[in-house]
Amino acid sequence: MGEQVRQGSIGVREAGPEDAEFLVDMLLAAFNWTGEERYTRKQILKDKSTSLYVAGWQREGDLGVIAVDLAGPSGLQIPVGAAWVRRFPARNPGFGFVAEDVPELSVAVLSHHRGRGIGSGLIRSLAPRLAGAGITRVSLSVEHGNPARALYERLGFTAVTEQEGATTMVADVNTLIQSVRS
Ligand SMILES: CC(C)(COP(=O)(O)OP(=O)(O)OC[C@H]1O[C@@H](n2cnc3c(N)ncnc32)[C@H](O)[C@@H]1OP(=O)(O)O)[C@@H](O)C(=O)NCCC(=O)NCCS
Numbered sequence: 001m002g003e004q005v006r007q008g009s010i011g012v013r014e015a016g017p018e019d020a021e022f023l024v025d026m027l028l029a030a031f032n033w034t035g036e037e038r039y040t041r042k043q044i045l046k047d048k049s050t051s052l053y054v055a056g057w058q059r060e061g062d063l064g065v066i067a068v069d070l071a072g073p074s075g076l077q078i079p080v081g082a083a084w085v086r087r088f089p090a091r092n093p094g095f096g097f098v099a100e101d102v103p104e105l106s107v108a109v110l111s112h113h114r115g116r117g118i119g120s121g122l123i124r125s126l127a128p129r130l131a132g133a134g135i136t137r138v139s140l141s142v143e144h145g146n147p148a149r150a151l152y153e154r155l156g157f158t159a160v161t162e163q164e165g166a167t168t169m170v171a172d173v174n175t176l177i178q179s180v181r182s
Pocket of ligand 1 (some may be wrong): 029030031032033107108109110113114115116117118119120121140141142143146147148149150151
């Protein structure tokens with residue numbers, strides 16, 4: 001299963017093409033962060049402005065990590081969270097687009113595993129992989145009121161623009177890497 005960063009009974013491995021379905025689950029969790037079903041799975045897959053985060057996973061340049069519960073039955077390693085990046089062209093941007101060479105980060109953890117350090121751990125373990133791929137900055141879009149913003153700020157993201165109902169944030173990959181050591 002490749003390299004794993006252990007965190008209690010949680011491991012982290014690199015995402016592969018076989019994780020496409022799970023990334024759809026995580027994208028849905030990210031869009032439905034309030035806990036209400038604001039979007040159905042069908043809607044996020046049908047609407048191009050939302051499906052673009054996962055469509056055709058895994059494309060060239062796509063990079064992600066999956067948190068797995070290492071204590072699954074019969075040695076099964078069950079995915080519990082994911083963080084991944086994808087670049088977008090200016091003509092077809094994501095909600096947190098800042099530039100074509102700045103990929104956008106998506107992250108989510110299954111609801112009953114939140115608040116245990118898994119989300120931060122995912123972003124931290126993604127950071128050196130981003131650096132290895134020559135990525136120097138990442139962006140994201142976080143809706144107003146989402147407590148995830150505090151986590152992003154803690155890791156070194158700063159707000160760059162405001163949209164209606166959401167903030168676009170950017171982090172230097174080096175800052176994310178340093179947050180591992182601090
Ligand atoms: C945001 C998210 C990925 C963070 O993962 P996590 O494993 O809960 O995060 P950690 O345990 O590493 O860090 C917890 C921090 O995340 C934030 N957070 C966001 N939602 C949270 C939740 N439901 N429960 C606990 N913490 C949450 C808090 O600010 C918390 O900060 P604190 O430790 O200073 O209190 C996860 O909570 C999640 O999947 N939320 C719903 C989807 C979402 O909002 N995705 C991001 C869209 S921009």
